[in-house]
Amino acid sequence: MYLGLDIGTSGVKAVLVNEAGAIVATAARELALSHPAPLWSEQDPDSWVGATTGAVDDLASHHPREVARVAGIGLSGQMHGATLLGENGRPLRPAILWNDGRSQAECGELERRCPSLHALAGNLAMPGFTAPKLLWVARHEPHVFERVATVLLPKAYVRYRLTGEMVEDMSDAAGTLWLDVGQRCWSEALLHATGLDLRHMPRLVEGSDISAVLAPEYAQRWGMAKNVVVAGGAGDNAASAIGLGAIAPGDAFLSLGTSGVVFRVTDRFAPAPASAVHAFCHAVPGLWHQMGVMLSAAASLAWLAGVMETPAAALLAPLGERVDGPSPIKFLPYLDGERTPHNDAAASGAFVGLRGATGRSQIVQAVLEGVAFAARDNLAALSAASGPVLEVDLVGGGSRSPLWAQICADVLGIAIHRVEEGEVGAALGAARLGRLAATGEDAAQVCTPPRRLASFAPRASVAAAYDDAYRRWRELYPALKETT
DSSP states (O other), X not given: OEEEEEEXXXXXXXXXXXXXXXXXXXXXXXXXXXXOSTTOOEEOHHHHHHHHHHHXXXXXXXXXXXXXXXXXXXXXXXXXXXXXXXXXXXBSSOEEOTTOOTTHHHHHHHHHHXXXXXXXXOSOOOTTSHHHHHHHHHHHOHHHHTTOOEEEOHHHHHHHHHHSOOEEEHHHHTTTTOEETTTTEEOHHHHHTTTOOGGGSOEEEOTTSEEEEOOHHHHHHTTOOTTOEEEOOEEHHHHHHHHHTOOSTTOEEEEESSSEEEEEEESSOOOBGGGTBEEEEOSSTTOEEEEEEESOSHHHHHHHHHHHTSOHHHHHGGGTTOOSSOOSSEEEOOBTBBOTTTOBTTOOXXXXXXXXXXXXXXXXXXXXXXXXXXXXXXXXXXXXXXXXXXXXXXXXXXXXXXXXXHHXXXXXXSEEEEETTGGGHHHHHHHHHHHHHHHOOOHHHHSOOXXXXXXXXXXXXXXXXXXXXXXXXXXXXXXXXXXX
């Protein structure tokens, strides 16, 4: 039996997976976000630990025999979050998260300090990454910066609390801007550009390798054996790829989670910073991946549901499972800024085309389409970087909606496949990495594709209307940028 833990932004998911690869049980705990100032996004690192242990407590309570048989644990987590620890291993301040945009000025400073940044890290300096956050802390909170002993990412902090070991995997480390992504090691040049050195970094392992052993107090608490290994794990998107069996060059998926991602596996380090495409290490040795990233995907629908005080499912229900053409309303989903292709932390969301006769369903449809249009921007950036993407699996909370899947197919002009367990892909991938660490099996034998539940092909007449709508939608960002 294997346990996968996904430390997300809005919550923690835990899944138990058996030797046949099937999910036996799941548990989840919610997390709260803090926005103490404009563009800021923070969380209490100890809340990740509390939610994680609480979720496993639930599994152990309801499935004690299965939990007792766990041999390996894998971790997945939200990327980029700067968790700053002092000499005593305790957080010095709340973690600064991936969707925090305060460090735009520091990005320019980092680019000036380290001209080799793009070649080493394979990415533009963006406020979401970890390194610019440390420059911000050094400038605005020097009393904190001078006390920093170690910088961990969210899942690495949870690992530290569960095992006592400070370790990071290659895929998550690649999102810090401190990793030499091609060589898969920390870069002293990149660290020095932010006033840090190797002493501030955790030990590196591959995602499928053993990183540590579960601490005895937790093994006893959950009724597990004393030698349960914890895998290196992965950043959330690389973990989702493992859950989807995306471990061959060219494999691709679209994630509609809190953020959105178009992801493609590569057999080499293939940076494309000019188009704001990310190039990171994959979670298994010898592979890398490219990503286009939008910062507010399913989060856009969640925001609308909150504003309208109506559950998202109730907002979607009147639209059915397909629409016959674009909404007359246009929506820019830049509620937390945007990465690909704009690299603009200050970008903001907008509705355009509202009239007195506008109805709620037209607004809801516009939100779904705005996210799909942003995904098309991402797809175009990846295609320009290294060739076309012909089909994608769909994962994340947004994968629940057949309507959204069909809209994405019509907008992107490619086949979209909804897959089994698509909502827990990262946690499933983490469990698979836990299995690889425990057994030493070949990744190709464990990381198999899930069953496809439904496929959605672009409809020619509707896709043509969306082509025109997309061209007009693309004019909105530069036009509104001039006025804000």
